[in-house]
Amino acid sequence: MVEPHIVTVLNVNDDDASRYMVTRILEMSGHRVIEAGTGGDALRLAAELRPELVILDVRLPDLSGYEVAARLRANPETASLSVMHTSATFVTADKRVQGLDSGADAYLTEPFEPAELLATVKSLLRLRHAERELRQRADQLAEADRRKDEFLAMLAHELRNPLAAIMTAIGILERKSTEDAKETRMRSIIHRQTHHLARLVDDLLDVSRITRGKVELRRTRLDLVEVLRQALTLIRPVAEGRGLSLESTLPEQPLWLEADGTRLEQVFTNLLDNAAKYSDAGGNIRVQLFQEGVDGSARAVVRITDTGIGIPAHKLPTIFELFAQADETLERSRGGLGIGLTLVRNLVEMHGGIVYANSPGAGRGSEFVVKLPLAAHQLALKGDSLTAPERPRQRRILLVEDNSDARQALQDLLELWGHQVQVAQDGMGGVATALEIRPELALVDIGLPGLDGYRVAQELRARVGQEIRLVAITGYGGPEDRSRALQAGFDHHLVKPVKPDELNRLLTNL
Known part of the structure; x- marks a missing residue:
């Protein structure tokens, strides 16, 4: 059997008789009551014990009830507490308004009937319970949204790896002529559908980023x-x-x-x-x-x-x-x-x-x-205005990619363009190969086993120097991912699947 929840109330009043009367009414209704006689004690006990409700007399010997309510609201630790002002003297309409403006949720004029006090307490507790449920729901939605974003980022990364291999492979095939009409038609279908799938992946991620205000424009003329x-x-x-x-x-x-x-x-x-x-x-x-x-x-x-x-x-x-x-x-x-x-x-x-x-x-x-x-x-x-890129000069390139299909397809494309290409399938192998062959350019995947792409970039900057050009090729395409890549030492950040023409322009302009 679940024990009923006992509500804790902080009763603040410097008049002993008034304080005693309110405490007795509340205790007889099953509430736990903490008492305070000054505004300073009220602030301290509210912060320490976190009662669910503060019944606060307006006239106190040190701080007014208005000031206490305002300070409770200003403190993040006590801002969500329910506050009810009571007063036997400050009972005019402007005083009630002042009390509500200072942060009180209700205002009772003494003397009041026990039933009126208990009804007001119940009303405030219902409101507090509803607010707490809404806050918990908001926190749950925020956490679900965060996990959804993480899932979408991971989904995009996993989808972009096979897309990169397919797009690079079809880029190679399209550079070889064929007289077979059916083969030409099949190439065209693969090309169109791969680009369509890549756009769907990008749109899915971008709509999530835009709704969270995480898309930044990189403006140029x-x-x-x-x-x-x-x-x-x-x-x-x-x-x-x-x-x-x-x-x-x-x-x-x-x-x-x-x-x-x-x-x-x-x-x-x-x-x-x-x-x-x-x-x-x-x-x-x-x-x-x-x-x-x-x-x-x-x-x-x-x-x-x-x-x-x-x-x-x-x-x-x-x-x-x-x-x-x-x-x-x-x-x-x-x-x-x-x-x-x-x-x-x-x-x-x-x-x-x-x-x-x-x-x-x-x-x-x-x-x-x-x-x-x-x-x-x-x-x-x-x-x-923009001009079409020229064919890039031949370069000595290191390709670090753990996906075997994507690695082979990109290596074949680069070699078709006349570049000398060495490959590595993990971060440690990439660093070792770079120290051995001293490439002009390294194309590095971020999601590598062992030593990830960011650490590879840091190692290459420290051990090979600033002359090598580093290009991150990754399935993670958010602004924060690009910023992190540049901070790690990369010169450029490309999102999978990389279009052959885009890579060609990059190699030309380096």
């Missing part, structure tokens, strides 16, 4: 025309594979933004992928980019229209909400997690822009419009 061209290049095989035509109208002159190019590419790839996903074969996707406004109000406008399934009127107001779906049929033939448009909205708003959707209705296509503020120096020279 960039040409939005080039960003859109890159997004169109990525999505064109997907659109053509689904029997869709893809048209674009882009200005000849650059439109400069102060923005994070990777995040904007993510925005437009998501919108274009959605347009392709929700359009049937024979449909059309059209992309327009133009400038509206002048001077300080100038904005770049991207308009993406499709001839797909459209958006019902009742879905338009919530289409950017987390897990919202335009395809509500039981078979869910269009797929998707319902997080892409949430990412789009958040990333666009982080850039100071807006995004909205229009649709004439179901079966009549959709339109998504993104508006982004242009950089102050819009008239920058075209020569500052």
